[in-house]
Amino acid sequence: MVRTTTLTAALAATAALTLGLTACGTASDPKPSGSDGGDAALTVAASATPHAEILEYVRDNLAEEAGLDLDVKVFNDYVLPNTATESGDVDANYFQHRPYLDDFNAKNGTHIVPVVDVHLEPLGLYSESARALADIGPGDTVAIPNDTTNGGRALKLLDTHALIELKDGAGQDATLADIADRKGLTFKELEAATLPRALGEVDAAVINGNYAIEAGLNPEKDAFAREAAEGNPYANFLAVKEGDEDDPRIGKLAELLNSAEVRAFIEDEYQGSVVPAFGAPRD
Incomplete structure (x- = not known):
C-alpha cells in the first residue's frame, strides 16, 4: 500500500505539547503498539528530499519482498521528526546527522539514537x-x-x-x-x-x-x-528512540537502506548531489 503523509508547521504546537508531556520519559517507557515487531506498519518520519524519496524507493521496490510494511511521513522542519519519535507518534526518523542529533538530545532531553548511516548531502x-x-x-x-x-x-x-x-x-x-x-x-x-x-x-x-x-x-x-565527502562526519542516518534499536522491523529497514539497490538508486537519481555513506554511525 502506498502511503506518504506530509506534516507541516501547523502541527508544531501539537508536537511541542507532546514533547512537553514526554521529554521527562526514559528509554524504559512502554513502546507503541507493534514496536516489538510483527506485521504492524513501520512509520518513519523524514525530510522530503532526499530522505522520503529514498524511503519511498525502498517501500515501492524492496519492502514487500522483505516482509516490511513501510509508512513514510514527510516533515518540513528539523524538530518535529525527533519529537514525534520521542513521543511514539512515529517509530523512527531519517533526516539528520550525528552532530545535530547530539545537540538536539542535549537541549531537549530526548533519547534518540542512530541505527545505520545512509547518505551524505554536501553543504x-x-x-x-x-x-x-x-x-x-x-x-x-x-x-x-x-x-x-x-x-x-x-x-x-x-x-x-x-x-x-x-x-x-x-x-x-x-x-x-x-x-x-x-x-x-x-x-x-x-x-x-x-x-x-x-x-x-x-x-x-x-x-x-x-x-x-x-x-x-x-x-x-x-x-x-x-563540502568534501571523504571523512565527513555529517552522514544522515535512520534513528529511533533508545530501546527500539532491536525492533525486527528496524533491522529490516536498516538492511534495505544499506543495500546495493539503494546505492544504485542514490547514485543514479542524484548524480553526486547525494552520496551513499553506508555503515555503522560514527561515535
Missing part, C-alpha cells in the same frame, strides 16, 4: 548575484543556518575556502563569535529550510543539500564551494 555555498567564489567579498551578506551544528558546519566551509578565518581550535560547533576575521562579510542566521528562498535577499547563502535539491539547485554543479 554548499550558493548565490544568485555572484558568478564565482571570488566575487563574494567585503560588504556582502552571507546567510547561514541558525541551528548550532549546521551553522558551525557552514562556518567551517567558509573558512576552508578563505572567505573568513576562524579562531584556532574552533570546532564543528563554531559560532559567529569564533570568527577571527570576517573579511568584511556580514552574516544573517536563518532557519535552514528558508535559506533557498533567501537567496534573492542576500549575496550568498550556505544551504543544506536536501533543501538545495528541493529548490532546484544542484550541489555538484551550482555551488561555488562544497
